[in-house]
Amino acid sequence: MRLRHIEIFNAILSAGTVSGAARLLSLTQPAVSRTLQHAEIQLGLTLFHRSKGRLVPTPEALALKPHIESLFLQLDEVQRLAGNLKAGQAGQELRILAVLTLSHVVIPRAILLMRKKHPDVAVRVMAVHSSELISGLALQEADVGLLLSPLSHPALINEPVAEGELVCVARTSLWPAKLKRRRSASLQDLAGLPVIALDGNDPLGRDLMQVCRENDVQLRSSVTVQTYHAALGFAHHGAGVAIVDSFTALSADPKTVTVLPLRPHIPVGLHALRPASKPLPPLARHFLSCVREVLSSP
Incomplete structure (x- = not known):
């Protein structure tokens, strides 16, 4: 099953008709029908039955559906990562992911301290759960992440910050x-x-x-x-x-x-995570030093 077949299959599942799928994909109806036919021939399966002007998925199509949805989620992640890589090349913005509890005192104080040296830098703080933090850093949606539990991930580097x-x-x-x-x-x-x-x-x-x-x-x-x-x-x-x-x-x-x-x-250790594929930006490094300074103050 080729990627184009999967795209057509998913569009028909979403729209319920060939015409609706064609509009979703900005294609002609004959092109959608042809691609669906090719997919069914290649698979040796009937994926849809016509009923009252709509295409109803067969049991075989329904069995494929969760795997197709999973594949599209992965494709979305690839697109997000590509966009984040492009944005990261340009940016003079510090992007921070952190567990919620750190966003109340620790991070605000550290940012105020950092602004003494970098008064004009844009800072984006996203308070998330640990699982979302790992996913966001793996997709390079942030420069650095802060959490309270040491977590390992093949795409990330863990650095102790404070205890x-x-x-x-x-x-x-x-x-x-x-x-x-x-x-x-x-x-x-x-x-x-x-x-x-x-x-x-x-x-x-x-x-x-x-x-x-x-x-x-x-x-x-x-x-x-x-x-x-x-x-x-x-x-x-x-x-x-x-x-x-x-x-x-x-x-x-x-x-x-x-x-x-x-x-x-x-x-309880405070840990910083960053993508393993690139060094920690100088601005993020300075931010971590400000976090340490905040936590060492009486």
Whole structure:
């Protein structure tokens, strides 16, 4: 089945008629009919039956449909990558992909610091989930990506940027006085408090559950959330203790909540990813140095 056959097949599936497919592809109706006939002869299958002026896909065509759709998604990615490569050659724009929690404090502060040296540079920040970040960088839709879990991908290079840790955040009135005096909270201390849990599919959530098992501690979850910033929001409203990374905790309001380091110490790394096919642009390199400076400031 040739690519042209696949294109005609997909257009007929979408339009339901030869005339509709012809309009989609800017072709004549005879050309569409001819190509469909060639495809059916080559495959030895009937792909469509005529019914009340429309072309109805046969069971064989329906079996091919998901594979054809997958192929077109890949073709779209090729076109996007080609466009991004062309745009990247011209640009004096810094394109950043980042997990949502970093876009609240870390990235804005780093960009403000970067603008002292590059006041006129255009910056585009896209806050996405980790899977979208990997896909976007592989397609070179950004110059650099920031996330909180080390992920490997054959098309990307991973660079450590900074190390934080898991911390506990709760309304100041919720913390027992002894913990505020000690200025840290252990898993055993949290066992009697309502905890805002991270989703078990989240890398930090998995790390936390593993440490709980190793220490034979079972936390009582009052709420389970999918994002670190959502956990922080619940903590601000007094729903319980949020266990989040220290980068997210930079957004905590000290007038409302108290942040205590979690013990035992559970490290959380901030990582930068970039496409392996080209060096990190100088502007992106300077941006990462600003991120490090922000996180090293008291």
